[in-house]
Amino acid sequence: MSETEKAEVSRGLENVYIKATSLTYIDGERGILRYRGYDINDLANNATYEEVVHLMLYGELPNSEQLKRVKDVLNSSYEVPEDVLRVMEVLPKDSEPVALMEAGLAALATHEKEFKWKERDREKALEIIGKVSTITANVYRVKQGLTPRVPSPGESYAKSFLEATFSKSFTSQESSMMDKFLVLYADHEVPASTTAALVTASTLSDMYSCMVSAITALKGPLHGGAMEAAFRQFKEIGDPSKVDDWFERTIVKGGNRLMGFGHRVYRTYDPRGKIFKSMAEVAAQGEARKYLEIAEKLETLGVKHFESKKIYPNTDFYAGILMYGLGFPDFMFTPLFALSRTLGWLAHVVEYVDEQHRLIRPRALYVGPGKREFVPLNQRK
Incomplete structure (x- = not known):
């Protein structure tokens, strides 16, 4: 068996350690x-x-x-x-x-x-x-x-x-x-x-x-843009009274992703999310208060719906409300x-x-055709 045949690809480098850290x-x-x-x-x-x-x-x-x-x-x-x-x-x-x-x-x-x-x-x-x-x-x-x-x-x-x-x-x-x-x-x-x-x-x-x-x-949007995506979700809903209908239509039946929920690493409530929620409760005034109420209702529905899959609010869910509250x-x-x-x-x-310095140079697993004979242009069909 060749090295290529024995090799495995870790898509997204999931669970691949690229460095040791004390940070x-x-x-x-x-x-x-x-x-x-x-x-x-x-x-x-x-x-x-x-x-x-x-x-x-x-x-x-x-x-x-x-x-x-x-x-x-x-x-x-x-x-x-x-x-x-x-x-x-x-x-x-x-x-x-x-x-x-x-x-x-x-x-x-x-x-x-x-x-x-x-x-x-x-x-x-x-x-x-x-x-x-x-x-x-x-x-x-x-x-x-x-x-x-x-x-x-x-x-x-x-x-x-x-x-x-x-x-x-x-x-x-x-x-x-x-x-x-x-x-x-x-x-x-x-x-x-x-x-x-x-x-x-x-x-x-x-x-x-x-x-x-x-x-x-x-x-x-799958990384740094998630905070903005979660907040725009609250804006799309627009009013706390519309949360239930939006969730049923968009998440339950529509199968869309609930932004601000879930994390590649956490299988429980993101510890940062809890702190952001407590600060958002203080900073949210005026229109921000409305978005906070929407988020809290959405959190309740989301946790109930996704808890069996260990999907909970992450740090982005309430952070945007805090920043919006600050202006x-x-x-x-x-x-x-x-x-x-x-x-x-x-x-x-x-x-x-x-x-730990070493040039990071991963490999790609070749899955294309084997050796092929070159055909001149005037002989190709």
């Missing part, structure tokens, strides 16, 4: 998510995003001096070259939001001249996290026809981002919810976007190019995901290059 642990059966050993609930409720940045990049929660250094580097890294924002500004206003992020990050890559892995990769990661805040804020501003704006150094990364995006002040409670959003979406092992970043890093390309690879993979239109949901996941992407590529 994120997931127990999909019990609904456990930990960063560097710390439970996601403890981190979301007690640590700031800047503390989690230090944890993921340097391995430990910071002391006061280390935390100050992280904040100082982030605060000093918001500025980007003028041409970067100009590239975003001159693109069509109807450009896809994530495509605007791609353009901004690719423009930043043109300024990357002499980066060398292992010399200052963690410091470079901090700088990139600062600049991605600027890029993300200006996705919103470009789409809304507003002048570009750079976040101002401030007490927290989350608050600086919010105020640069909307040109207004935010309460400590609102800033805290944005902060928790960043913590909750920061990493989730090696989904498609992180894998794309790792493939690029394995070639020893620069970090901005790794980011571009990651964000292009995030763009699809973000739904077109910003995937860029916001990218803003948070920047930390995970960078932490993974640093870990891979520093500790």
